[in-house]
Amino acid sequence: MNSGRFTPESARLDDAARAAWLYYVAGNTQDEIARKMGVSRQSAQRLVATAVAERLVKVRLDHPIGRCMDLAEALTKKYALQSCEIVPSDPGAPDLLTGVAIAAAIELERVLKSPEGKIIALGTGRALKATVEQFPRMTSPQHRIVSLLGNMMADGSATPYNATISLAERVGATHYPYPLPVLASDAAELENLHGQRAVRNTIALCGQADFTLVGIGQMDHSAPLFVDGFVPETEMRELAAAGATGEITSWVYDSHGVLIDCAFNARVASAPLPKAADRRVVAVAVGAAKLAAIDAACQGRLVNGLITNEATAELLLAK
Amino acid sequence: MNSGRFTPESARLDDAARAAWLYYVAGNTQDEIARKMGVSRQSAQRLVATAVAERLVKVRLDHPIGRCMDLAEALTKKYALQSCEIVPSDPGAPDLLTGVAIAAAIELERVLKSPEGKIIALGTGRALKATVEQFPRMTSPQHRIVSLLGNMMADGSATPYNATISLAERVGATHYPYPLPVLASDAAELENLHGQRAVRNTIALCGQADFTLVGIGQMDHSAPLFVDGFVPETEMRELAAAGATGEITSWVYDSHGVLIDCAFNARVASAPLPKAADRRVVAVAVGAAKLAAIDAACQGRLVNGLITNEATAELLLAK
DNA sequence: CTATTTAATGAATATTTGCCCATGCACTAA
DNA sequence: TTAGTGCATGGGCAAATATTCATTAAATAG
Numbered sequence A, B: 001m002n003s004g005r006f007t008p009e010s011a012r013l014d015d016a017a018r019a020a021w022l023y024y025v026a027g028n029t030q031d032e033i034a035r036k037m038g039v040s041r042q043s044a045q046r047l048v049a050t051a052v053a054e055r056l057v058k059v060r061l062d063h064p065i066g067r068c069m070d071l072a073e074a075l076t077k078k079y080a081l082q083s084c085e086i087v088p089s090d091p092g093a094p095d096l097l098t099g100v101a102i103a104a105a106i107e108l109e110r111v112l113k114s115p116e117g118k119i120i121a122l123g124t125g126r127a128l129k130a131t132v133e134q135f136p137r138m139t140s141p142q143h144r145i146v147s148l149l150g151n152m153m154a155d156g157s158a159t160p161y162n163a164t165i166s167l168a169e170r171v172g173a174t175h176y177p178y179p180l181p182v183l184a185s186d187a188a189e190l191e192n193l194h195g196q197r198a199v200r201n202t203i204a205l206c207g208q209a210d211f212t213l214v215g216i217g218q219m220d221h222s223a224p225l226f227v228d229g230f231v232p233e234t235e236m237r238e239l240a241a242a243g244a245t246g247e248i249t250s251w252v253y254d255s256h257g258v259l260i261d262c263a264f265n266a267r268v269a270s271a272p273l274p275k276a277a278d279r280r281v282v283a284v285a286v287g288a289a290k291l292a293a294i295d296a297a298c299q300g301r302l303v304n305g306l307i308t309n310e311a312t313a314e315l316l317l318a319k
Numbered sequence C: 001c002t003a004t005t006t007a008a009t010g011a012a013t014a015t016t017t018g019c020c021c022a023t024g025c026a027c028t029a030a
Numbered sequence D: 001t002t003a004g005t006g007c008a009t010g011g012g013c014a015a016a017t018a019t020t021c022a023t024t025a026a027a028t029a030g
Helices: A008-025 A030-037 A041-055 A068-080 A098-112 A128-132 A166-173 A187-194 A195-210 A233-241 A263-266 A286-298 A310-318 B008-025 B029-038 B041-053 B064-081 B097-111 B126-133 B164-171 B186-194 B197-208 B233-241 B263-267 B288-299 B310-319
Strands: A057-061 A083-087 A118-120 A144-147 A174-176 A209-217 A246-248 A251-253 A281-284 A305-309 B055-059 B084-089 B119-124 B144-147 B174-176 B211-215 B246-248 B251-253 B282-284 B307-310
Touching: A008 A030, A008 A041, A008 B055, A030 A041, A041 A263, A057 A098, A057 B008, A057 B263, A068 A083, A068 A286, A068 B008, A068 B174, A083 A098, A083 A174, A083 A310, A083 B119, A098 A128, A098 A209, A098 A281, A098 B126, A118 A166, A128 A281, A144 A166, A144 A195, A166 A174, A174 A195, A174 B064, A174 B084, A187 A195, A187 A263, A233 A263, A233 A281, A246 A286, A251 A263, A251 B126, A281 A286, A286 A305, A286 A310, A286 B211, A305 B251, B008 B174, B041 B282, B055 B064, B055 B144, B055 B197, B064 B084, B064 B288, B064 B310, B084 B310, B097 B119, B097 B126, B097 B164, B097 B282, B097 B307, B126 B164, B126 B211, B126 B307, B144 B164, B144 B197, B144 B246, B164 B174, B164 B288, B174 B197, B186 B197, B186 B263, B246 B288, B251 B263, B288 B307, B288 B310
Parallel strands: A083 A305, A118 A144, A118 A209, A144 A174, A209 A281, A281 A305, B084 B307, B119 B144, B119 B211, B144 B174, B211 B282, B282 B307
Antiparallel strands: A057 B055, A246 A251, B246 B251
């Protein structure tokens, strides 16, 4: 049933995809699918469930929901954004990433459909990871995908929120990981690290990116930097005292979206934030906790595009 | 709730889209949606149904099989087939038989899994041989496997593309070989051959077959009939002049799938092609060279099922 | 203002789906 | 070979979904 390499695993996915097609596209009931595929009804159900679990089934809504359009327009005006995408919130789970992840994946797909080779720069974090998971497989080796920062801790261990590798894999493009820790121990080590030829090349690519997609981190007790163990509590307190409101690829900024001149930022190993004037720099972020951080980033023109959900958009407008 | 002009219709679609989003993307049940949107459960169901009916919900399958299913559906419609199976092509080897052979074997297996004794009729050729090679061993002596044609040349030597014997061996079923050459020397000899009791019995079985699986031969310089030495070049040219486009079990047909009334067909010793109206007659065929032959066979209802690959399916649809 | 038609609603019900669990089969290690 | 370990299978049942139908509300014409 499968021409290439035949493995039990690929056969299982083939069947799952076939069942899902019959279910979602052709509109069969699971009973009919079972008969057509010669399995029991329960097995058919399992196949469909597998296809959903393996993310083979992608659902999208082809309708601009009025309320979301209104919010997007209002935010575009408020922050002078180049692009703004609002997805509906689930009232019960307003911080759900799935919706924005799909929207971001569609945006990304639009860029990567181009026949010209594009450079895509990606940050890290849960939102980015969720976005890449929504991304369909395609074959577009003309593009280059580059990481804006490392995901290693000082001891060399890595967080799992890496988006570059899996996106590159799905796109079939070459990728440029960022082979540095998130933070250097001091400015001197940083200079040394940045001197490496490969690193210089990667950073240069980041500066030329046609499309940059980043997450936004808040700076309170639930801050990704703190939760993931990059920054100890004492330093978090110092940063808060210095007015830290949010961070993008670890660069910490204040409530106006201006990078803070502090010891912490002097150790940040990430690529410099692109000037969001001439290139598209889009943030994906959701949740009340990130409110101040999103507001500041937009105000300070650290990003010129925003993908968020209804609930967050309403809070932003109320600010 | 809606930007731009407010009409009852657009509000209805907005709600439908929102409900569909909560259902398909956020994974709510219709009960939850009803509570969240403040409507009854039935209304929520209707909203979701509306969104589907209005085609606001787009589902796609991120798996090679998805494309295959689309093609199968299109071909089923185009040729009014009873069944159509498309396997993914290996882009590097678009004429590889392995994929379709596995698919055909699975189809065959489905029939042979039945506890009732079935009659299976088989043609010859590389595709059939490959199919049988993919067939697992089983013990189902209740079935009968019968050959639709011989594989002897006039001198009594045999081509190796015999499927009946090895399938019967793998299934553990009784088999009925076709003890005649492919071609008689003339109509008189043919009548004589067909008079044999065993042959009459075999042909009768072919007519009752529950499932008939055949290959399709093209009629150009790469024709199996020519390559395997059944037909000399001069006769091939005559047939081509008479409009021969393809052959199934050596019966030669024109570009509309109508058997050609000619000296050659008068010598063909194979069992008559089953009327593909009431019985399942499935062809396995792959490759650009067979395009016209496949198209004609389907057009002329010589077969009512097709197993091929993605590349061939695309070419057929483009015709 | 009323009669008539149309569309929307929710109750009742039929169908479909999701899940748990006992069973059995295949594979592994001793 | 045998006991053990997983893992797929299908029965059974509860949950969720779709459909039908009678009723009511709204819209429109007279």
